[in-house]
Amino acid sequence: MVEATRRRAIEDVASDLFRERGYAATSVRDIARALSIQGPSLYAHVTSKEDVLWAIVDRAASRFEAAADLAEAKASAARPGDPAEAIAELVRAHVRVVTDDVGEASVFVHEWRSLGTDRRAAVLARRDAYEARFRRHIEAGISTGTFAMTDFAIASTVILSAINGVATWYDPGGRLPADRIADHLVDLTLRTLEASR
Amino acid sequence: MVEATRRRAIEDVASDLFRERGYAATSVRDIARALSIQGPSLYAHVTSKEDVLWAIVDRAASRFEAAADLAEAKASAARPGDPAEAIAELVRAHVRVVTDDVGEASVFVHEWRSLGTDRRAAVLARRDAYEARFRRHIEAGISTGTFAMTDFAIASTVILSAINGVATWYDPGGRLPADRIADHLVDLTLRTLEASR
DNA sequence: GTGGGTACCTAACGATCGCTAGTTAGGAGG
DNA sequence: CCTCCTAACTAGCGATCGTTAGGTACCCAC
Numbered sequence: 001m002v003e004a005t006r007r008r009a010i011e012d013v014a015s016d017l018f019r020e021r022g023y024a025a026t027s028v029r030d031i032a033r034a035l036s037i038q039g040p041s042l043y044a045h046v047t048s049k050e051d052v053l054w055a056i057v058d059r060a061a062s063r064f065e066a067a068a069d070l071a072e073a074k075a076s077a078a079r080p081g082d083p084a085e086a087i088a089e090l091v092r093a094h095v096r097v098v099t100d101d102v103g104e105a106s107v108f109v110h111e112w113r114s115l116g117t118d119r120r121a122a123v124l125a126r127r128d129a130y131e132a133r134f135r136r137h138i139e140a141g142i143s144t145g146t147f148a149m150t151d152f153a154i155a156s157t158v159i160l161s162a163i164n165g166v167a168t169w170y171d172p173g174g175r176l177p178a179d180r181i182a183d184h185l186v187d188l189t190l191r192t193l194e195a196s197r
Numbered sequence: 198m199v200e201a202t203r204r205r206a207i208e209d210v211a212s213d214l215f216r217e218r219g220y221a222a223t224s225v226r227d228i229a230r231a232l233s234i235q236g237p238s239l240y241a242h243v244t245s246k247e248d249v250l251w252a253i254v255d256r257a258a259s260r261f262e263a264a265a266d267l268a269e270a271k272a273s274a275a276r277p278g279d280p281a282e283a284i285a286e287l288v289r290a291h292v293r294v295v296t297d298d299v300g301e302a303s304v305f306v307h308e309w310r311s312l313g314t315d316r317r318a319a320v321l322a323r324r325d326a327y328e329a330r331f332r333r334h335i336e337a338g339i340s341t342g343t344f345a346m347t348d349f350a351i352a353s354t355v356i357l358s359a360i361n362g363v364a365t366w367y368d369p370g371g372r373l374p375a376d377r378i379a380d381h382l383v384d385l386t387l388r389t390l391e392a393s394r
Numbered sequence: 395g396t397g398g399g400t401a402c403c404t405a406a407c408g409a410t411c412g413c414t415a416g417t418t419a420g421g422a423g424g
Numbered sequence: 425c426c427t428c429c430t431a432a433c434t435a436g437c438g439a440t441c442g443t444t445a446g447g448t449a450c451c452c453a454c
Contacts, residue, residue, distance in 0.1 A: 006430085006431075021221075021310070022219055022221055022310070022311075023222075024218075024219055024221035024222035025220075025221035025311065027410080027411065027412080028411080028412060028413080029410090029411085029412095037431085037432065037433090038432075038433065038434080039412090039413090040412095040413070040414080040415095040432095040433080040434085040435095041431070041432050041433070042413095043412095043413065043414080044430080044431060044432070045430095045431085048412080048413080049412065049413090113218070113219070114219075114222065149384070149385070149388070150380075150381060150384055151373070151381050153372070154373070154378065154381040154382070154385070155381070155385060157362075157366055158359045158362065158381075158382065158385050159359075161358060161359050161361075161362025161363075161365070161366070162355045162356075162358050162359045162362070164358075164362075165354075165355065165358025165359070165361075165362065166358075168358070169354055169358070175350070176348075176351070181351065183347075184347055184348045184351040184352070184355075185351070185355065187346070187347055188346065188351070188352060188355050188389055191346070191388065191389050192385055192388050192389050203400085203401075224440080224441065224442080225441080225442060225443080226440090226441085226442095234401085234402065234403090235402075235403065235404080236442090236443095237402095237403080237404085237405095237442095237443075237444080237445095238401075238402050238403070240442090240443065240444080241400080241401060241402070242400095242401085245442080245443080246442065246443090
């Protein structure tokens, strides 16, 4: 792993440690040890431990947002007004963001709770907005009859659980390549949603 | 909340705190404060902080196992050899265990990583065995043609993510009662699995 | 009334926490 | 040669961590 800056190298090892043990259970000295330096030396590059967490979470959030922007634009261009196409592209984009950097994505999904009040509220709002994109297309699909399920809220929450879960179980060295996993996730998601196939 | 023993009261408030902030971010004094006593006073009832976590995780694991035993027996009696019936009962049982005590279930799902090496390995083995019950019936359904999906491993993992996710988002004061949520989860799970409906 | 059990207290231990201060070494550019 | 930047160091601060020790008050059974 060759990073552009030392700061980025710190965030990368911190991502992995936060993912494995959690933010609270990872000490500043743990992060330093993974870089073969002393604990206090980190403070030449970062202003606080929470700042490192914030940088990771913020970057992950931005990646999810940018990927969703592209996905929605792509779906809208290919098959405008088709909720299944929009959901498919959103799911595919989500999986790609996760598989591109599991550590970062995993920290975004699980460790945002450890942020201070203001930052936690900010990232929660962005998370809600991100998830609302999925819910919007699911709702649209229901109203057009493309999708059919007995409860909109439960269905969207279950689907979001399932795709967020990828960050928990994805293994870069696993059996399937990332894009094949994305294919299966898209298939399973539409299976859950669609009225008929 | 009226507990039989003081020990149990400690575990109950610890469940809630571990769920909200995580094990590492919850101090012994936090648990004590929630019971309006001093931190060290807890040690008249427990031998260590990790012991409290273990008690919670162990009890939750036992509840999941017992519920799954009953579910499989019930499905086998009602419709023997029907994988859809077995999965439906397993999902229903899982949701019931979660909704009966969200704090405990949530700690079982998320905080087992904070256990020491031996206990972590033990609970992981029980978790694998529990999940294997679901995978077994899914696999049986595929071989009989009841279920149809492109990848068995991904499909089971996604479904397990979805039902484990209930422990994260379930709110006892929410819109739907627990058994209605279970109905929807069963519906969505079978939707994901079944070849035709 | 007295002995034992239950439930709690205060004081304090050693370890570790996040972080600050002050310093040193090496390399690049004027 | 001198300066500046980057990147690291050691020493140590105050706070908090999990935990132990020793003691007090109450309650119930004998």
